[in-house]
Amino acid sequence: MKTNINQFEQNGHKDLFVKIAALVMVFAFVLGVTLVFLPSSGNVAEAAVLKQGSTGTLVKTMQTKLIRWGYLTGTADGVFGPKTKAAVILFQKRNGLVADGIVGTKTAQAMGISLSSATTTSSSSSASSTDLNLLAHVVYGEARGEPYTGQVAVAAVVLNRVKSSSFPNTIAGVVYQYGAFDCVSDGQINLTPNQNAINAARDALNGWDPTYGCLFYYNPKTATSKWMLSRTVKLSIGNHNFC
């Protein structure tokens, strides 16, 4: 019996091996065919160009830039006509590019526009998204029941602390400072923020600060700290006093 089982197992392994080998061969074939017929990445980029006759949002973006830089006059209408072509040629001449009036990869790069639909990002961009995300979590955890401006104000207090010499100098440093925010102690910071909280955090990051530099806030109905209650209240919104 044992031998039989082993034989069976060996047969099974063989079958499996044959199947895997067949699959690998098919996959390799498909991959090979795809690679043969797939145009190179350079070709893809070169294929997407803007030239006379092109229309659309991308043309408009390019025209807006050319107008701003003084190469083109008038308004950005999204149509690549002879005037736009002349402006592109002027731009290319002044920037040491081949002056053919066609916006290919190099000209687009010099203009700071992306010809592919993908938006350009950088490592620092993900950092700003992280800031927004963390700030939105604090807003939701601390003030989701508050009026919208009260939510912006809470986010602004976090950012004011970052700017203040008396607190840590990063958003995470301020948020996770021991005892600084209740939502960190009770875990509510881990709740998923809603759109309002995200918008409020974004407003604060964009500079809106209804508190004009406040570093603290408290709920006068529940606060017990004498020190906190003795501070001059600069603004009251919803359930929070800001100081």
Place this chain on the structure above:
Amino acid sequence: MENTNQKPKKSKKQNAGKWIAGVTMGLMASAVVGLSVALYYSTEQVSTHETYQRQMEAVYSRAYYDLLSGASDLGTNLRKLSISSTPTMQQSLLYEVWSAAELAENNLGVFDAEDEGMRAAQKFVNQLGDYSHSLALKVADGEKLTKEDRAKLRKMGELADVYKDAINKVSGSLKKGGTFAGDNSVLDEFASAFNEFAEPSIDYPEMIYDGPFSDALEERTPVALQGEEMTEEQARMQLLIYLKDRDVQNIEYAGEGEGDIKCFNYTFTLDGDRAFAQIGKFGGALVLLNAMGGGDAVSVAHVEAGETCQTAALDFAKRLGFENMQVVWSCSCHGECVVNLAPIEKDTILYSDLVKVKVRERDSKVIGVDATHYAFNHKKRNLSSPKITAQEAAKMLSISPVGEGRLALIPLRGNREVLTYEFECESDGTYFVYIDAMTGKEANILYVISDENTGQRAI
């Protein structure tokens, strides 16, 4: 019959007894199993709790011992600085102090935020680092350390000793087996050691220098809000005039703002959305407006929306009394376009006096204004004429700019302002380079980042 009748009774009793015994045994066995399981899990939990506590202790201890060794470095380097005579050595030591202060700031952040002494200690290390950084920049620029600078550095060195002693105070308890995490924690003792920093008796020098943590920035005057004092009713009327063609309902007075900018606060609905506005008590300017009104998940095509939003922002700014404004930046994100406007004086963009206007892309209606920078900074400036031309300034760039340079007054560290030429450059991304229009030196460089959640920003 009796016997025959009794026998089954006895066997029933016996059966019942066996049954009860069986059930009892079963229950006892279950109890033993249950207790064993509970004991096992509680032991597990205690062990997990202890693991977490040990990990927390490790985090606190690392921060504490880094603080202690960093404090020694601060004092030593400040002493060396007080006798150093060459710029290279001074610069090197100043950078050492700056980096030690940054490390200290990070580690202090691990401890109690609500303790006043801790906050004062945090302020000390932040200002010391910032001040050293500012002096290092000054030395790099060819300037010499003044007598006052040296005196201030010596004073900061003395304070570094006080700071080090404060950190050391808890070491006695730690030697006796005290821990930061868990029962009988020394956290409170550690925090209270810094009380001396919060005492008014401490001889703390006034730290006025070119840096973001300078004392000069703590109390600011809104120089642009110097008009006549208004009553609450007048301010409310003024707000309604600013929003005259908009649907404003349920306007309510929400108290007075007592910060650096004295203002009247109002809540209301603007086109059906809840909104908040602040009207300056002196002069009646709209300092801040904010409504929830965008928030559309996807922004409409940026370029089309951008142009109409910019026009709407400029029109609204004009209505608010902000004259000669120009669009300097606009950023579109989640259905809202934030347009940055700056005043122009003598063909120069005044970046310090920015007014931000938030426009809803759907209908190009203004839903937010932030005129704080304008309120604090805008004044009639007697701008000097540049000493170099835009062409000369362009020669200082490492890559050729796109378009011509333009004059811009930009804010720098602290509350300094510098007249510069602004150049836009493209090289694997967009840069804005600012060349000092007097000296030809690079004053600042901004790099544009794009992000779907925060839009395009120059940082």
